Amino acid sequence: MLILTSCAGNTTVATSFPPAVPFHTATPSWTPTLLPALTEIVHPTTTPLIYIVVQGDTLIGIAGRYGITPEMLIAANPGVQAAVLPVGTQLIIPAGDATPPESLPTPVPLSIQRARCWIESDGGLWCFALLPNPTADTLENLSAEFTLLDAGGHEFASGTAFGLLDILPPGESVPLAIHFPPQEKTEFSVTAHMLTALRLLSGDTRYLPVILENILVTVDSSGRTAQASGRVIMSGAGTASTLWVLATAYDTEGNVVGVRRWESTSVLSTGGLVSFDFLVSSVGPVIDRVKFLAEARP
Numbered sequence: 001m002l003i004l005t006s007c008a009g010n011t012t013v014a015t016s017f018p019p020a021v022p023f024h025t026a027t028p029s030w031t032p033t034l035l036p037a038l039t040e041i042v043h044p045t046t047t048p049l050i051y052i053v054v055q056g057d058t059l060i061g062i063a064g065r066y067g068i069t070p071e072m073l074i075a076a077n078p079g080v081q082a083a084v085l086p087v088g089t090q091l092i093i094p095a096g097d098a099t100p101p102e103s104l105p106t107p108v109p110l111s112i113q114r115a116r117c118w119i120e121s122d123g124g125l126w127c128f129a130l131l132p133n134p135t136a137d138t139l140e141n142l143s144a145e146f147t148l149l150d151a152g153g154h155e156f157a158s159g160t161a162f163g164l165l166d167i168l169p170p171g172e173s174v175p176l177a178i179h180f181p182p183q184e185k186t187e188f189s190v191t192a193h194m195l196t197a198l199r200l201l202s203g204d205t206r207y208l209p210v211i212l213e214n215i216l217v218t219v220d221s222s223g224r225t226a227q228a229s230g231r232v233i234m235s236g237a238g239t240a241s242t243l244w245v246l247a248t249a250y251d252t253e254g255n256v257v258g259v260r261r262w263e264s265t266s267v268l269s270t271g272g273l274v275s276f277d278f279l280v281s282s283v284g285p286v287i288d289r290v291k292f293l294a295e296a297r298p
Helices: 059-065 070-076
Strands: 002-009 049-052 090-093 113-119 125-132 139-150 155-162 173-180 188-199 210-219 225-234 242-250 256-263 273-281 289-297
Touching: 049 139, 049 188, 059 070, 070 090, 113 188, 113 256, 125 139, 125 188, 125 256, 139 173, 155 173, 173 242, 173 256, 210 289, 225 242, 225 289, 242 273
Parallel strands: none
Antiparallel strands: 002 289, 049 090, 113 125, 125 173, 139 155, 139 188, 210 225, 225 273, 242 256, 242 289, 256 273
16 A cells, blocks of 8 residues: 655755655756746556556456457567566557456556756756546556656657656645756757556455554755655555555646665564664755655565
């Protein structure tokens, strides 16, 4: 289960923390440049149904979830091997003759918000966007395509960004992030194309209930690095072998400026707790607040 439990405002202290590296990025730029905002939002179509592999998935499990055989799934995805199924692999789900145990999920049309890119000191780009879930259902398989356009509106770079957690509960938002290497273009804008967002089938046991508490955020004197601490508690039955805490840093205008995903090395059982303490940095303006999400899986 994925739960948002806390946010913290900007608190300045006298002591600076060591430089920190956001999730999959280099040292933040101290002179960030804001690129033009999102110029277009494209919603997903209802067909074909695409599934993005998450940790713990198997071909047999995916096929059973959608009421098809593993052979049908392999036939629709040439080159896919049952023994090698990397996280992030996109699978086409074919229509099956078998009756699935539950109705198939329908792709959910979501609106991407606040797509922004920040230029690093070496010319690389970090692009972020927020994906809110206004529905009453938990969503999974979140992805979008970011495209960079030159001054004439022509595409010159693109890439797929996945949710930094596997699921998104009702009423919450998750950041999407992608890094582009240094570009030759000096004037350009960014667009976001929503690819996948599926409703989690009821009765799915791949996620466990957890809550966050005792959250403390301290932003250093530069305003661009924050130390986050707290603890995660298993609030229901089960044993989690995978536990993530996602911290998202925002500026005063509500734009995402940094993300960090922390992973526990401990196994968490019913009623147990684990503490976390890590840094999250901004690749853009100073940090105004930090929000948290957590996810646990068997």
